[in-house]
Amino acid sequence: MSSSSTAVLLETINFAAEKHRNQRRKDPDATPYINHPIGVARILSHEGGITDIEVLQAALLHDTVEDTDTTIEELESLFGPTVARIVQEVTDDKSLPKEERKRLQVEHAPHRSHQAKLVKLADKLYNLRDLNRCTPTGWTAERVQGYFVWASQVVKGLRGTNAALEEKVQQLFLQRGLEL
Numbered sequence: 001m002s003s004s005s006t007a008v009l010l011e012t013i014n015f016a017a018e019k020h021r022n023q024r025r026k027d028p029d030a031t032p033y034i035n036h037p038i039g040v041a042r043i044l045s046h047e048g049g050i051t052d053i054e055v056l057q058a059a060l061l062h063d064t065v066e067d068t069d070t071t072i073e074e075l076e077s078l079f080g081p082t083v084a085r086i087v088q089e090v091t092d093d094k095s096l097p098k099e100e101r102k103r104l105q106v107e108h109a110p111h112r113s114h115q116a117k118l119v120k121l122a123d124k125l126y127n128l129r130d131l132n133r134c135t136p137t138g139w140t141a142e143r144v145q146g147y148f149v150w151a152s153q154v155v156k157g158l159r160g161t162n163a164a165l166e167e168k169v170q171q172l173f174l175q176r177g178l179e180l
């Protein structure tokens with residue numbers, strides 16, 4: 001990695017950490033939220049073999065617009081149009097009812113760019129592993145299984161994106177009695 005890409009990644013991770021500073025995961029330990037975007041970027045790099053720095057940046061930033069006061073324009077001016085576009089592609093419209101948002105993720109997944117599909121795939125892999133690690137506060141076993149079923153529908157639309165990551169996520173679905 002060149003020294004400039006190191007600096008770019010540190011700038012990106014610092015921005016995400018500041019934006020998510022007051023947020024926690026839903027697990028009983030209330031893990032700092034930033035662990036999730038860092039973990040998603042790390043899955044892409046370490047397990048998916050991804051070196052495209054804009055994809056790694058988008059992974060670090062992927063929940064900032066959906067879950068904080070960050071705007072796409074802000075990302076565009078700080079990190080450029082490609083990073084901003086990838087984040088936009090993986091951002092749900094929170095003004096829609098939850099069922100509609102979930103349905104749209106399934107419908108839109110196959111039409112996303114390759115870069116956005118990579119971020120989506122790693123996001124799902126992280127969240128499914130996290131559900132196996134511990135149950136979010138207040139979630140029943142049925143809700144956890146429901147997330148696996150829905151995630152398998154989304155991941156179906158991401159086929160052909162990254163063989164290593166798809167194999168790992170498929171293992172998790174098989175353990176739950178689900179087929180891709």
Ligand SMILES: Nc1nc2c(ncn2[C@@H]2O[C@H](COP(=O)(O)OP(=O)(O)O)[C@@H](OP(=O)(O)OP(=O)(O)O)[C@H]2O)c(=O)[nH]1
Binds near residue numbers: 026066098123
């Ligand atoms: N497994 C797990 N998920 C947690 C935890 N804390 C927060 N989350 C987030 O919760 C979201 C999944 O929960 P849902 O009830 O389906 O969605 P919601 O947040 O929109 O209500 C994911 O959002 P997302 O990243 O935007 O992804 P997605 O909604 O596209 O799956 C995930 O990152 C946790 O402790 N475990």
Ligand SMILES: [Mn+2]
Binds near residue numbers: 036062063123
């Ligand atoms: Mn996420």
